[in-house]
Amino acid sequence: MSQHYNIVCITGTHEKLQMAAMIASVAAATGNKVSVFLSMNALTFFMKGHAGNPPAEGDVGSLILQKGVPPFKELFQHAVELGDAQLLPCSMAMDIMKITKDDLDPVMGPATGLTRFLSDAEGGQMLTF
Amino acid sequence: MSETKIVDARNTFCPGPLMELITNMKQGKVGDTIELLSTDDGSGADVPEWVAKVGHELVGKERIDGVWHIKVRKSK
Numbered sequence: 001m002s003q004h005y006n007i008v009c010i011t012g013t014h015e016k017l018q019m020a021a022m023i024a025s026v027a028a029a030t031g032n033k034v035s036v037f038l039s040m041n042a043l044t045f046f047m048k049g050h051a052g053n054p055p056a057e058g059d060v061g062s063l064i065l066q067k068g069v070p071p072f073k074e075l076f077q078h079a080v081e082l083g084d085a086q087l088l089p090c091s092m093a094m095d096i097m098k099i100t101k102d103d104l105d106p107v108m109g110p111a112t113g114l115t116r117f118l119s120d121a122e123g124g125q126m127l128t129f
Numbered sequence: 130m131s132e133t134k135i136v137d138a139r140n141t142f143c144p145g146p147l148m149e150l151i152t153n154m155k156q157g158k159v160g161d162t163i164e165l166l167s168t169d170d171g172s173g174a175d176v177p178e179w180v181a182k183v184g185h186e187l188v189g190k191e192r193i194d195g196v197w198h199i200k201v202r203k204s205k
Binding site: 022025026029030031064067068069070075078082 | 142
């Protein structure tokens with residue numbers, strides 16, 4: 001049976017973004033609905049032209065930079081293209097960062113507030129990274 | 130006519146091989162078979178799990194010299 005996975009990304013470190021992207025891509029590709037809410041320090045890595053990698057956090061975070069590990073942005077993109085997934089930028093973080101939807105990667109969905117996100121998430125799984 | 134296609138995902142890590150399989154499955158026709166090559170250990174268990182969950186057909190699975198050869202037929 002398919003489920004609704006709500007993934008909240010707030011931490012701007014490689015390990016957490018990688019794990020969130022892995023879950024999003026596999027869950028979406030397996031027929032689940034996935035909503036990824038991006039806020040706080042995680043959102044900046046989804047701005048247009050942001051090429052830099054987030055800090056590793058730990059040893060594995062450094063190891064995942066090696067060849068053959070799918071980059072987290074690519075995995076999030078797969079989730080959107082291959083399944084029923086949406087990447088939702090937090091409207092509060094966008095306000096604070098003084099950015100608009102035009103400043104974000106085209107793969108990003110509409111700016112979303114917490115009230116809307118929580119109401120859509122009702123009854124589903126919630127995972128926080 | 131149905132085809133068999135080899136998708137070489139060797140030397141990529143989880144969930145890379147699965148994503149490559151899924152991308153190619155989406156592009157193929159019902160009845161087509163894809164043989165996925167993977168050096169990722171977990172693929173041997175994880176890929177058949179996905180195939181069963183989504184409802185495709187696992188045609189075969191064997192490991193030759195450290196490489197998984199997983200054959201999947203597109204069922205829908």
